[in-house]
Amino acid sequence: MSEVLDTNNPETLTPPPEVVKEELLAKYPTKVARKRAKQIVINEVGPDCTVPEIMANVRTIPGIITQRGCTYAGCKGVVLGPTRDIVNITHGPIGCGFYSWLTRRNQTRPAGPDDFNFMTYCFSTDMQEEQIIFGGEKKLRQAIQEAYDLFKPKAIAVFATCPVGLIGDDIHAVCREMKEKLGINIFAFSCEGYKGVSQSAGHHIANNGIFTHVVGLDDSVNGGRFRINLLGEYNIGGDAFEIERLFEECGLNLVATFSGNSTIDQFANSHTADLNLIMCHRSINYVAEMMETKFGIPWIKVNFIGAEATAKSLRKIAAYFDDPELSARVEEVIAREMPAVEAVRAEVHERCAGKKAMLFVGGSRAHHYQELFREMGMETIAAGYEFAHRDDYEGRRVLPNIKVDADSRNIEELHVEPDPQRFTPRITPEDLARLAMGDLTFKDYEGMMPTMANGSLVVDDISQYETEKLIELYRPDIICAGIKEKYVIQKSGVPMKQLHSYDYSGPYAGFQGAINFYQEIDRMVNSKVWKFLKAPWQEHPELTAHYVWE
Amino acid sequence: MLLRHTTAEIIERTALTVNPAKTCQPIGAMYAALGIHRCLPHSHGSQGCCAYHRSTLTRHYKEPVMAGTSSFTEGASVFGGQANLVQAIHNMFTIYEPDVIAVHTTCLSETIGDDIPQIIAKARDEGKIPPGKYVIHANTPSYVGSHVTGFANMVKAMVDYFATTEGRKEHRLNLIPGYVEPADMEELKRIVGELGIATIMFPDTSNVLNTPQTGRYAMYPPGGVKVADLQRLGTSVGTVALGRLASGSAARALDTKCKVPCEILDLPIGLKATDRFIDTLRQIAGVSVPDSLNLDRGRLLDVITDMHQYFFGRKVALAGDPDQLISLTEFLVDIDMWPIYIVTGTPGKKFESRIRELTKEVPYPVKVQAGGDMFLLHQWIKQEPVDLLIGNTYMKYISRDEDIPMVRFGFPILDRLGHVYFPTVGYRGGLRLLEQILDALLDRQDRDAPEESFELVM
Known part of the structure; x- marks a missing residue:
């Protein structure tokens, strides 16, 4: 468990959080206010890091203007999008494929000029009225054939959009048939946009599909003593490149990343790793859980956002492998990297300390990026996720108490059992217990709220209205969210940092990323451009004479 | 290479679209609805549609784009979206206080067959539409036409809902x-x-x-x-x-x-x-x-006559929307450039015949495709290159791979700003287009010129 931070005295927040919460709800119709009241929580960290219950992963109220997207976006856009050598065909009308074409900034670096890279392409069946009426299976079959004829890829994945489920196309049958015919891996995801309540359902569907159709297909063990997978890192702005650099310098052997800068062969071989590291708990914990059950690979939560967090995560990995040489190398890397980080941190700290941030983003970033702000001396006064669940807020300890509602039940839970041949516990129960006595906890995520200050506001699935109100009431120095919120916030005179796309910069992960982020936030919160809002005649409208020369 | 799998060899495709030159109806409807004062567009479908459209429009304009969604879940998809839309109308009028809510449908609500006028009537009957406020709608099935069709449908809805014959001419x-x-x-x-x-x-x-x-x-x-x-x-x-x-x-x-x-x-x-x-x-x-x-016309003509040498005979490939491409093709032919590849993703045979008519005097074979995609356009370029590309931001991947200069024009432009502030319509707009075309061509000439023929004056 991380230490409870209480740098931020609730009494100093004006107006007090209770008043703010009341204001946020005041204008809502009764039914809306009742529901939102449970999704807006004033943080209070109790003994043993207990926090108040928050309602999360529930339906967005129609008409509320949400940040959220859909299941297709979570499946095709987030989890499978960053893998470069799968031909991802969107089965549906053109829009969904078009909007998810390169827009998430997942970077990738093919090994050579002849390697596959389909990231820059958009493939769609461009469904027409005829298919809506008579069915789209024929066109899908033909589209797969054409993709094969054109590109000869090693794998093709098919993603369902809303109408596909409604008209009853059996995309899985089509894929099975074409897999047989063409002899390459072809699989489908029933990730229709209307399933679940947010992108989150799509993550789960993607996890299930990749686990069922790819993980475990290649048993070859390709050397290396410290074999790890990195889960839930999507290489936005080159984050994965920075993390890969650190792994390499530490002597860690990365088998697969799910799914930044990845290939399908890495997924197929990922069950040969000895430790799973989870970055974004929300989007990928399912794969980690299933790999543990089936193959015996333990998982730990890591965080490479923030220099301290990066150092801590590297040390956790070293502790797990319990190898003096590895530990020494990790310490060496940290010692080498930290002075540059510290120099920039100290410099920006002077200008940024005490400034206030709000973060409303994602399923892990609203938590992870608080680390960076903390390192700069900035306070997070309000935060929330777009599509996370209670365990991401309150920690996995609440998992047994989460009521599974109808929307979640609609998303399949795979029943996984230990593989009769390939299940190998990577660590003895004794070692597990010994490590758990130290700083290393397995299968655990503490959640965002225990690390936040008392009196800070936690808002799940924030609405446009609430965003505007919070700006008005708190006047924060910076807000982090996504593209849809970007210019609302900036038009309100507050700098806004996108934490999905990083505003087309980055990386922000690891040590170099921390430096980038410190400098970027320093630029934003201390920029003079925000002081030009008023023209001279707006500042001093009074007139002195008709013509001053008269 | 960014588009390393694109080859010159064309295999006929009947089912797979690769790198589309269009998107779906609802985004056009959302954009049109934003052109009504105090209007909140509303997407009747899954949340993702609304999120995607708002994101794309925001990236294109660098401006806030507000719209509501019916947030369909599995239940709504089975039983119909009436309850969601009525609730959305109530919430939006209460919280966001628009004068008009402009509802457009999606492939989801079209496929299940939601009757929007009936739902609006129900909302009115239940008192969910305050006096003096309006809810209008357009059917915008994503599986018909393109974003241009959706725009047209929402503009027509403005007529259908508001225009009356009352009053004197x-x-x-x-x-x-x-x-x-x-x-x-x-x-x-x-x-x-x-x-x-x-x-x-x-x-x-x-x-x-x-x-x-x-x-x-x-x-x-x-x-x-x-x-x-x-x-x-x-x-x-x-x-x-x-x-x-x-x-x-x-x-x-x-x-x-x-x-x-x-x-x-x-x-x-x-x-x-x-x-x-x-x-x-x-x-x-x-x-x-x-x-x-x-004066404006004369200035445009002045640039055309003065800079004619740089336009003359340059081959151009274009991708975009039919209305824009027709006028742009005419303009290029008028200044003696040769638009030889013209692709729109929007279907419609009339487009092809109109382009053929406009490019009659072009001394090269002209390839034109309605319902085409940028993959096809790229393949044509691989077969026989051009001197200039004109299209939306996605064109820049072709531009870089083929090392051909490019002018950004159309939707969406995600990586430059000019389109938000400087028109391309009218004579002044024509001037801007020519400036962009010249900049692209002359920058290229400067880049590629041998040192001895690097020109000071152009």
Whole structure:
């Protein structure tokens, strides 16, 4: 468990959080206010890091203007999008494929000029009225054939959009048939946009599909003593490149990343790793859980956002492998990297300390990026996720108490059992217990709220209205969210940092990323451009004479 | 190479679209609805549609784009979206207080067959629509046409819902600007202002999607056509509609409904299309063209004549939307450039025949495809290269791989800003286009010139 931070005295927040919460709800119709009241929580960290219950992963109220997207976006856009050598065909009308074409900034670096890279392409069946009426299976079959004829890829994945489920196309049958015919891996995801309540359902569907159709297909063990997978890192702005650099310098052997800068062969071989590291708990914990059950690979939560967090995560990995040489190398890397980080941190700290941030983003970033702000001396006064669940807020300890509602039940839970041949516990129960006595906890995520200050506001699935109100009431120095919120916030005179796309910069992960982020936030919160809002005649409208020369 | 799997060899495709040159109807409807003052567009479907459309429009304009969604879940998809839409209407009028909610459908709500007028009637019966407020709708099935179709459908909905025959005819024209940028709409208003013609322009996204930084966010910016003006459309003496695909159906609907005759013209992009636009306005309104517009025209012509050597004979590949491509092709041919590859993702055979007509004098085989994609365009380029590319931001991947200069034009432009502030319609817009084309061509000449023939004066 991380230490409870209480740098931020609730009494100093004006107006007090209770008043703010009341204001946020005041204008809502009764039914809306009742529901939102449970999704807006004033943080209070109790003994043993207990926090108040928050309602999360529930339906967005129609008409509320949400940040959220859909299941297709979570499946095709987030989890499978960053893998470069799968031909991802969107089965549906053109829009969904078009909007998810390169827009998430997942970077990738093919090994050579002849390697596959389909990231820059958009493939769609461009469904027409005829298919809506008579069915789209024929066109899908033909589209797969054409993709094969054109590109000869090693794998093709098919993603369902809303109408596909409604008209009853059996995309899985089509894929099975074409897999047989063409002899390459072809699989489908029933990730229709209307399933679940947010992108989150799509993550789960993607996890299930990749686990069922790819993980475990290649048993070859390709050397290396410290074999790890990195889960839930999507290489936005080159984050994965920075993390890969650190792994390499530490002597860690990365088998697969799910799914930044990845290939399908890495997924197929990922069950040969000895430790799973989870970055974004929300989007990928399912794969980690299933790999543990089936193959015996333990998982730990890591965080490479923030220099301290990066150092801590590297040390956790070293502790797990319990190898003096590895530990020494990790310490060496940290010692080498930290002075540059510290120099920039100290410099920006002077200008940024005490400034206030709000973060409303994602399923892990609203938590992870608080680390960076903390390192700069900035306070997070309000935060929330777009599509996370209670365990991401309150920690996995609440998992047994989460009521599974109808929307979640609609998303399949795979029943996984230990593989009769390939299940190998990577660590003895004794070692597990010994490590758990130290700083290393397995299968655990503490959640965002225990690390936040008392009196800070936690808002799940924030609405446009609430965003505007919070700006008005708190006047924060910076807000982090996504593209849809970007210019609302900036038009309100507050700098806004996108934490999905990083505003087309980055990386922000690891040590170099921390430096980038410190400098970027320093630029934003201390920029003079925000002081030009008023023209001279707006500042001093009074007139002195008709013509001053008269 | 960024598009390393694209080869010159063309295998016929009947099912797979690769790198589309269009997107779906609802985003066009959302954009059009933002051109009504104090209007909140509403997407009747899954959350993702709304999120995608808002994101894309925001990336294109670098401006807030507000819209609601019915947030369909599995239940709504099975039992219909009525409850969701009624609730959304109630919540939006309570919380966001728009004057108009403009509902557009999605492939989801179209496939299940939600009856939007019936749902709106139910919301009204239940008192969910406050007095003096409006809910309008357009059917925008994503599996028909393209984003241009969706735009056209929402513009037509403005006529269907608001235009009446009440009141006496007034000396005024309706102007339907087409699927153009806020800066273009501003320029069109300026031109009719110079001509001294009273107009109602709808939709009008100027000062909605190019608003100033004031430090105060306004959910409903000052721009947009007012409902009161939309209600007077039927009393105008005539309608000038720009862009057959984007504006034609609204103009014809207004003629049918309120007996307002219409002229449907090409988008006034380039010299001759702008000439026709101004000449039509002049004749309908009985005004003479002021010196200010003659000055603009003369300047555009001056650049064409002075810089003709750089345009002449250059081969161009274009991708974009039909209305824009038709006018742009004409303009390029007029300045002696040779548009030889023209692709739109929007289906429609008329487009192809019109382009063939316009490119008759081009001394190369001209390839044109409606319902095509940028993969096909790229394959044509691989077979026989061109000197210049004109298209949206996705074109830059071809531009880099093939090392061909490019001018950004169309939707979406995600990586540059000019389109938000500088028009491409009218004579002034023509000047900007030529400046961009020249910059692209001359920068390339500078880059590639041997040192001894590196030119100071061009």
